Amino acid sequence: MSEQGQRHFEIPKEMRSMADAGLEQARKTFEKFIEGAQVAAESLSARTATVGAGAKDASAMAFSYAEKNVQASLDYAQSLVHAKDLSEVMRLHREYVQAQMRSLAEQASEMGQIVSRTAMDAAKPKH
Template sequence: RDTAGKIEERNATMRAGAKDVSAKALSYAEKNVQSSLNYAQSLLKAKDLTEVMRLHSEYVQGQMRALAEQASEMGQAVSRAAMDAVKPKS
């Protein structure tokens, strides 16, 4: 194959990887916003300070788990995109 064709193929691979990473980031942002809205709704319905503290603790723990999972998945997606971009084409 000619060099221009190889460069274009590599660019297409990089764009596809970037699109996947961007889609994941948007999905995570949507989930995090929804989680925050749900948390705010639950706070509005709290009956006392004890319930507010419990809801806060549950929210923070859930967000920490979600963020750890999202960071791991995002790292894998970025790594996969980088590997695909440098993988020799036959």
């Protein structure tokens, strides 16, 4: 893309402001949703004596992952709103995808460890 084409890639200030406001509202809404979901999960766990430690750990981990992933997406969207040109958009996208792939691999590994540990604990003979 020519330098002139990259200079024409500009988001008007009013649109940036609207996007920022929308993203901030999305963050607040998501935070309220996560808080409510965590309260509901804790309440359910407290009332259900059969929920094992492994299931509780997996549930807490899943909430944590969901929160981190949505926050990363919101941060990415906000950075795109402030991109100055197409090359910056491409760089931000590349960095976001790479970071999310690393994060998802770590999350899958950690969740696998919890599931394995839970399965091993469940297979232990009860005395």
